[in-house]
Amino acid sequence: MSYIETLHKNSKGWITKAQIKNSEYTQWHYKYKNLLELNFADENIYISMNTFFKPSRRIECIKELKANFIDLDIYNTKFTKEQIIMNLEENYFNRSIPRPNIIVDSGRGLYLIWLINSVPGQALPLWKAVEEYLYKELKEFGADRKALDAARILRVPESINSKSNSKVKVIDHYEYTYDLREIQNNFLPELKPKEKKKGRPKKVIFVHRERSLYYARIQDLIKLCELRKYDLKGHRELILFLYRYYLCVFTEDAEKALNDTLELNNEFIYPLKEKEAITATKSAETCYFSKDKQYKYKNETLIELLEITEDEQRVMTTIISKSEYKRRDRIYQKNKYNEKLKKDGKMSKKEELKLTREKIKNLRLEGFKNKEIMQMLGISSTTTFERHISYLKKNGFL
Template sequence: MQMTKFCDHLYDESTDGYIQILKIDDKENNGEKTIKIYNTKNDGLREIVEELHKKDDVFLAPNTMYLPKRRVENIRQFRALFQDIDCESMSLEKAETVYMIWLLHYEGKIPKPTMVTDSGRGVHLYFRIQNAPYGALNTWQELQDYIYYNLKHLGADRRATDGARVLRLPGTINSRCDTNCKVLYIDNDIEYSMYELREEYLNYKPKTHQLQMQQVKKIDNKVICNRFFNSYSLHMERANDLETLCRLRKYDMTGCRNMALHCYAYWKGIYIRDAYDLENVVIEFNNAFTEPLKETEVQAILRCIPKAIEKFIAYEQGIRSGERKRVTKGMRDKEGYWYKNETLIDRLGITSKEQKHMKTIIGIDEKYDRNNERRRAKRRNEDGLTKRQQDKLERLNSIKVLKEKGLNQSDIAKELGISRQAVSKLIKEL
């Protein structure tokens, strides 16, 4: 059965978390759209999908959630990379599209899909991966954007590139074109590792060398990944920093609300690609302010985000695919919205005290303080002592042992190879 094959390909005994299924009906409630939501674990999934066999407009989330609420921040396991291709919008036949996808694979541009389904108006591609937790979000998103970037000319949908996306379930009907959704191809012998895909397709150095990668003056098209962040993870942490700032101020952001909401919408938009979901997240954030922005102001901010995200993907994936060179003279020439820390600190009025709670939005003084703190920590052993303090402690212990043996200060000095005055001074500390 189509639905069972589909479920068995994505979910097995290693599956953890909730799998969400949506059933959309436009005919009930006097023509108003209704959505029935199912949240199930793997052991109850197949029973539900069998009930929905040959029903209209059923969607399923390939990745699982740790809460029965489908949001990117609730992801429990990444089970697959995927892409929704609306080939009809590009005047392409499905068979022609699938053929061109296979050509891209044989040319080394994309991995081989592990499953292809007919969505009614196009095709869905799946790339089954070894399940990974939410902490792998930035790696998953980079790979997802890479696949989208290389399939964009075939009708790939950018809105279907976030981790909480739902796609049509095979064995059901697409009511928009009255077409059966079905599995066209499946290979259960392939399961990818995201880190291996990253090395092969994103021009990363091997995982074992990631911690040694440093930014150097000679810039090539290798992805720059310093000890802390790359472009994707930086945006995620900056959104977290902004949330921290709001909590510190008890959401009194008067004077910088527009800038705060603009940055938040963009940084969150790197991972939340569905316009409706992003709008809800941004409105929720705005409503938490002591004085929220007007709805018209929020909508004005949101209208700018999709185009900026498209530019971000084009810039980042252009580098990863080797099609373009990295901009090296500051952030102002990068595509998308890139703000230097100095700009963010100024526009948001972030104090030095507030910076101590941040991970990425910090000034030069705070950066130096953290570097000095790291250096001091490195100089200390597991007991918290510097080399000089440890040597002194060992010398004191040696003097104590020799003194207990009945040696005088001159003999102790001779035994330890130091002056008698030094021994006398140390004995006073015993």
């Protein structure tokens, strides 16, 4: 049970436990304390490395990122497990990649797991960048491209791998917990931009920022579904299409993207039939694999097509109009200005107004007349003073 404790001791979210039995896949979701009560000494038992804020194993539901991991399919290489571990120990660990905290013999392969100080799901784009880097470094040792999903489940030590008829076990444990930024700063090369194809004006596209945009788009689509209480009639096909496309690009796992799209469809009050949902979103996968065309709808287009209201935009991350952007910028600039005033030991106009009215109220209670109060506070305008009195009376202060 030490493996579960090491991985999820301070976890606050839902943890997925899954099992494949008689070719059927089943999964359940537990909080950490309940997970400890379960028996893992059975065939093909898996748990999620990261946690979810609700019982749903989809990336937009990730609550805590707890670990990076790489699944090495040794059987796809010319090496033995012992040869790979020896090579990694001598040439890779603390050189091109950080030393893993846990190495698990999964039966036919190895899991390398890096424990990280828990970060919220918003850090997923950076987590993904680290995951991609580890994959590229370990590709020659059988790193599984399809196992780079933050919602991934891995076999649990002490369970049985029915394919190899062997017990899954921890073969190395390194006591340390990394910061995600620590891995980025110490091991990842500077994230280099890529340029668009020839024949077009040169424009720099930062991979890390682009990935962040797709993740934000996914979250906005789910937020829209929640705001409308999953009553999406009239917009179901487009939402599912965009969701599947953004997932394909972000996770680079078309199969998982389809499964999650069908799961989202089933949450609709009026879901499409499964075949209809697959057909309606098929072009998303086609586009992803072709790489010739990208569905980069402008915000204005998405707002129009999905009929997103101004109130809905207020809780969106990226799908917002220019007016909503300006509204947020005004708030940001105002807060920034107020912070500067506070730093300089000054008050904002709102704070000054509140203080003046407080003084007027207290002086009135002490029995001073209006003219006396105006002289004491240096208020020359009778109209201004009367406005203060009117406000205080209207709000029950006088």
